[in-house]
Amino acid sequence: MTDDLPPHPALLPAGFTDLLPPDAEAEARLTETLTASFGAHGYQRVKPPLVEFETTLLAGSGAAVAEQTFRLMDPESQRMMGVRADTTPQIARIATTRLAAAARPLRLAYAGQCLLVRGSQLAPERQVAQAGIELIGPDVPEADAEIIVTAAAALAATGIGEVSVDLTMPPLIPALLGDTSAHAALVRALDRKDAAEIAAHGGALAPTLLALLEAAGTAETAIGRLAAIDLPAPVRALADRLSATVAAIRALMPALRLTIDPVEFRGYRYHTGVALTIFAPGRQAEFGRGGRYLCDNGESATGITLYPDTILAVAPRPALRPRLFLPAGTPAEAGARARAEGFATIRGLAAAADDADEARRLSCSHLWRDGRAVPLEG
Amino acid sequence: MTDDLPPHPALLPAGFTDLLPPDAEAEARLTETLTASFGAHGYQRVKPPLVEFETTLLAGSGAAVAEQTFRLMDPESQRMMGVRADTTPQIARIATTRLAAAARPLRLAYAGQCLLVRGSQLAPERQVAQAGIELIGPDVPEADAEIIVTAAAALAATGIGEVSVDLTMPPLIPALLGDTSAHAALVRALDRKDAAEIAAHGGALAPTLLALLEAAGTAETAIGRLAAIDLPAPVRALADRLSATVAAIRALMPALRLTIDPVEFRGYRYHTGVALTIFAPGRQAEFGRGGRYLCDNGESATGITLYPDTILAVAPRPALRPRLFLPAGTPAEAGARARAEGFATIRGLAAAADDADEARRLSCSHLWRDGRAVPLEG
Known part of the structure; x- marks a missing residue:
């Protein structure tokens, strides 16, 4: 939608934004592509809550993001809770508690939002999407390699042709x-x-x-x-x-x-082995980072977090359904058929003076006329 | 994963849960199905932030959830922010500010998480997923009808055979x-x-x-x-x-x-026209609710919020990729081919004493042997 007004400067707190059409759709699809690729590589999805007790959220590797974690008082328990600033410590917690008895290597994936107390000049965002994988268990080079090629494959699935991985040993x-x-x-x-x-x-x-x-x-x-x-x-x-x-x-x-x-x-505060950053070619954007760390119980693990917001700026945009205007009174079956053919159908709520004009006004590329979808010129 | 330990009772605050495999995957797929159906019906996705200034978040229809809204102090602006307890007021805000100049009727969709200060005995959850649509503009019966049939179509797309809609006029x-x-x-x-x-x-x-x-x-x-x-x-x-x-x-x-x-x-605190609840047949679960309301600027709108967590308990589970074990040393091309054929590939990190045993230990149904995926018995 190109006809949006500029945002009122004080409408949202600094570092928080509204994603509008078509960006919100592109971001959701991108995240779906990443997580589908993780799943194809054997990484099973988990979904930790946005909020946990401070004591579990900031334990182990979570301590590294303590300063960036928003705190909330829980009226039910009278204990302090935190809103996650990073997902990896939560996955490590799940791996070593709920899934302590699951077979190793344990491969887990996740996607969700994080909140940060402060943005930086280079990265002003305070709500950051994360999509990632964790490989819990054996501390071997093959595990470090697997998460890297899995992340690279997920990025390739989004249509990004080439990435560059920088390895370090913190x-x-x-x-x-x-x-x-x-x-x-x-x-x-x-x-x-x-x-x-x-x-x-x-x-x-x-x-x-x-x-x-x-x-x-x-x-x-x-x-x-x-x-x-x-x-x-x-x-x-x-x-x-x-x-x-x-x-x-x-x-x-x-x-x-x-x-x-x-x-x-x-830059790798809690890493105990090989760590890495994934860049766009030319290093103009950081797509993700990760590395080896210890879970709270001392179990070794390695993982990578990708940043969908950053990837979105570089990845090719997904093809959206062409918009087809159905004049008021179009039979419901026609709409169902058009959707099955790949159109997004936009139904007229009342008879229009000119259906083609109305279709264009609603940003449709096609008009349902004489029982079929007709492309609109101009 | 059936071998998880029972959760420690105090591990997470009441009303917050970890979704484990395969539930987290099923919930994510369900939400993708709902939002894809909304998109096919012409509803364009937007993504408001999890956090806004209290003043905008609780304006208009947002006032109804003021008591359920967690507050955060923003260290940057020194103003109070709230974590959304409901998404509809945010969509109404976007419609009347950033998208004030977009053509009406304006059809928007969303999916995301909300936090609630307190759970109830019947609904103890304090993190609630929402996926919904809003139709901003004409106050006509055809608009009320459209959101209802669009929500019903989205539920049908998840494989739920039949729903029951209860209409009211608050x-x-x-x-x-x-x-x-x-x-x-x-x-x-x-x-x-x-x-x-x-x-x-x-x-x-x-x-x-x-x-x-x-x-x-x-x-x-x-x-x-x-x-x-x-x-x-x-x-x-x-x-x-x-x-x-x-x-x-x-x-x-x-x-x-x-x-x-x-x-x-x-039960319909801010509704100014037809309102509705969507039930599972027999009313054993509430899939969603919605109705007509006024945006903060007085513009009329109607919308429906669906609850993926509730739908998940009733909807048929998605088919997951069968898990295929690739013994260490299996060529990378074999894995790529198997994934393209629909398998989730689980790579051996080291040579196993017995590949079939190792595959079963890792909950695989198939083993890569002699250049093809072989089903495992038992």
Whole structure:
């Protein structure tokens, strides 16, 4: 609908929007496509509530979004509840409580809305749709690879031709540095990928850190460089796990655009293994992110959250039903037939002076005339 | 999944639940079916936010759900926001602001979650899904009829064979009594359909009220009785509008089970014309309700909200993809082919001692063996 008025600036709180036709339909269809693809890959849907007790919602990995969680007083229990700001902790809770006895690996999927207390300058939205998958159970490279190719397949199902996946290993730098809080200047330098500052603050670790910085880029090149760096055993194990994950991805999806950044770790607050971000080609949009984490009970899991709102801006729009005007008095059977043929039928509520004019006024492309759908010119 | 543990009683606040497999999938598919049917009938989807400023959320017809609305303080604007307890007022807001210039009649659809502050004994849920349609514009019987047959068609699309629609005219009794608050005992008697008490408290209106009480039942019978009652002109106009709506429904859907209750009015707090409830046959479940109301700017509209959670309990379950186990190392192309054939593929992450046992352990009905999907016995 192109004839809408500009919104009154104070109509909705900042970061909340009305999706209008045809955007709301496109977003719903996109989410249906993503979840149907997850289902075809064996991920079974669950639907946690929008609201939980604070104590369960913010447990484990949920603590990372505590500041972004709206709180509500529950008049029934007199306890504090939170509105989810992220779905992954809820799925982890379901996996380790209601579905504790379900066979592992346990593959779950979800789609729904989240609320955030504050938007940022780059991402002002405070209601964010999420559609995702979680693979609960074995901590193996094949599991990390599976969620990545499943997410890439879901994006391909929406008509997005190509995506780029950036792999990181968030525990690697902390494993090398020990207590990262004792190295504030160095962490800042790593975060900015500032080689001069890393050299200045890296001390004895500077050569290793600079080599790791160099080992970022296209997966196969980066993995070769990573293999050549001399690393302490626990750090080497993490680097090898990253390489094994690349190999497992390649076995399933050889052509996926894959980069590695072993130095990146600050954006992945609760990740305990391989983490990732999925970008549009050229990185102009972030389609999703995820990685390995521990459930509240210590069980390992990995998952990816896709952002339908972001994907919607890039994905091809779904074909909508052409709109067919049925003049008042058109038999009900004609409408049923036209809908079965793929039209959206718009019924006249009263006789119109000119049916074709009325059809155009109602944004119809077709008019029911003489027992059939006739395309309207102009 | 039948092997889930019983939920810990205090895990979630009362009235909030986790939907597990396969229920969550069934609910999502059901909602997709409803909204696809709305779309085929020309209702275009909109998606208002979960949260709005209290001032807009509770304006107009939204005032009816003020007590059931959770409030949140917005840290950005320092104003109070509410989480929607009903979607209709939001659609009316969109229609009269963002879409004020869109052609009338304006047909809009929606689907989403609502939160309620308190559950009742009969309906303990505090998160309620809604899927509905609103027809904004002409106040004519054909519009009232259209939303009813559109809702009935959407329910039929879910596989529900038959529904029963009960029509009421909430302004009729108030138009007859004048100020209803001056007739508390009589209103209570009408509410209970207690003929003796109506006779006792009805005064000069008692014969008319008892005749209206008698004029409840199957639409055609009731309309005949309603036509024979002597009513003041404004009340007669309302009764005739109810009859005209029945005629308009019959023109579109002759076989719909239709009853009328002209005395019912207390459950329809903001309705200004024909209102309705859609029941499962036998009335064991309420699938939806709706009716005519005024938007905040005085524009007339009518709509119906369906309750997917209630429908889910009655509707036939969708066929799910049969689960096919792909032993570790199965080529990626085989999985893609099996998914295209309608299977949900479950990939082995490591070699299993016995592929068939592993497939059964993961609730698969089929195993990929010798290049094809083989059904598993037992």
